[in-house]
Amino acid sequence: LRMEDGDWYRSSPLPAFGNHLPPHLHTFLETRVSHGLDLHELAIVAGLLEHKVHDQAEKRLALAYKALKQERAPVSRNDAFDIMHTYLATYILGKEDEGESESVAIEKMLTSRQHLDGGYYPRWTEAAELLQQAADAVAPGASSFEFAQILASLERVADQIFHLENRECGAIRQQLTQLEDHDASGRVTLADFYNTTLHNFFSSAFTESEHYLRDAGALDESVPGMPRVIIPNYLMLDSNCLGSSEYYAVCCIDECEVLLDTIESQIHAPTASPKQLTQLVSSLGAEYALDE
Numbered sequence: 001l002r003m004e005d006g007d008w009y010r011s012s013p014l015p016a017f018g019n020h021l022p023p024h025l026h027t028f029l030e031t032r033v034s035h036g037l038d039l040h041e042l043a044i045v046a047g048l049l050e051h052k053v054h055d056q057a058e059k060r061l062a063l064a065y066k067a068l069k070q071e072r073a074p075v076s077r078n079d080a081f082d083i084m085h086t087y088l089a090t091y092i093l094g095k096e097d098e099g100e101s102e103s104v105a106i107e108k109m110l111t112s113r114q115h116l117d118g119g120y121y122p123r124w125t126e127a128a129e130l131l132q133q134a135a136d137a138v139a140p141g142a143s144s145f146e147f148a149q150i151l152a153s154l155e156r157v158a159d160q161i162f163h164l165e166n167r168e169c170g171a172i173r174q175q176l177t178q179l180e181d182h183d184a185s186g187r188v189t190l191a192d193f194y195n196t197t198l199h200n201f202f203s204s205a206f207t208e209s210e211h212y213l214r215d216a217g218a219l220d221e222s223v224p225g226m227p228r229v230i231i232p233n234y235l236m237l238d239s240n241c242l243g244s245s246e247y248y249a250v251c252c253i254d255e256c257e258v259l260l261d262t263i264e265s266q267i268h269a270p271t272a273s274p275k276q277l278t279q280l281v282s283s284l285g286a287e288y289a290l291d292e
Helices: 023-035 039-067 077-093 102-117 124-138 147-177 196-201 210-215 231-235 255-267 274-282
Strands: 002-004 007-009 187-189 228-230
Touching (some): 023 039, 039 077, 077 102, 077 147, 147 231
């Protein structure tokens, strides 16, 4: 679900499967999607996606073994964490391109590992701790790990890493908010956005080009000669997402969606008066307070 030309756009989930579905199943689901899915059919699609995500994780892990010249056999604890760190480098910094050769994929994986070790991802220490906890939960006290145990550990991390990304998004939001061109504008001048002190703090953020920001709808050029970055729009950019998978990405949480979900759960109706909405939103906390 994403915005396209100002409207909410619900695209079919089927392209995510590529050519990996049997033709008869793809045809059946394509027909059903065009008319809407019932709960059972939606569960089938969700199950298929979950299966594909698992398959991709298994293939990526096998590639990490090859990249580090490890046999697919029990490995020592140190080697296991070396493999998992290499896997996470690709998970965090980008996904493989479909159709690329194995040698190219391995080279990209090793390059991602170098970037990760070099501090490219500010939350890497926390991610490594998360991995340690996952491995201890899967194989408590183990001195060696099998392939399946490593895969299970990595999948546990995948289920939790959005917490780290959300903290990263919060830190970026805080930095940008401190640079707002005037109180509560929600905008930062492009000059301040490219300030080198921000690059020193977030090595992987604030590197988008002016052209990219404009095309992505994150640049306000209503004031001639003073382009400004729109903070909430910037946070929603794909460039702030972890690469993760060809089937999903780990991105900043849309706080507007969270707020809307809360309002809908309280209103229990398709419409509400402005006064009712103002009172409800203001009751959610000082950060949401509105002037009546």
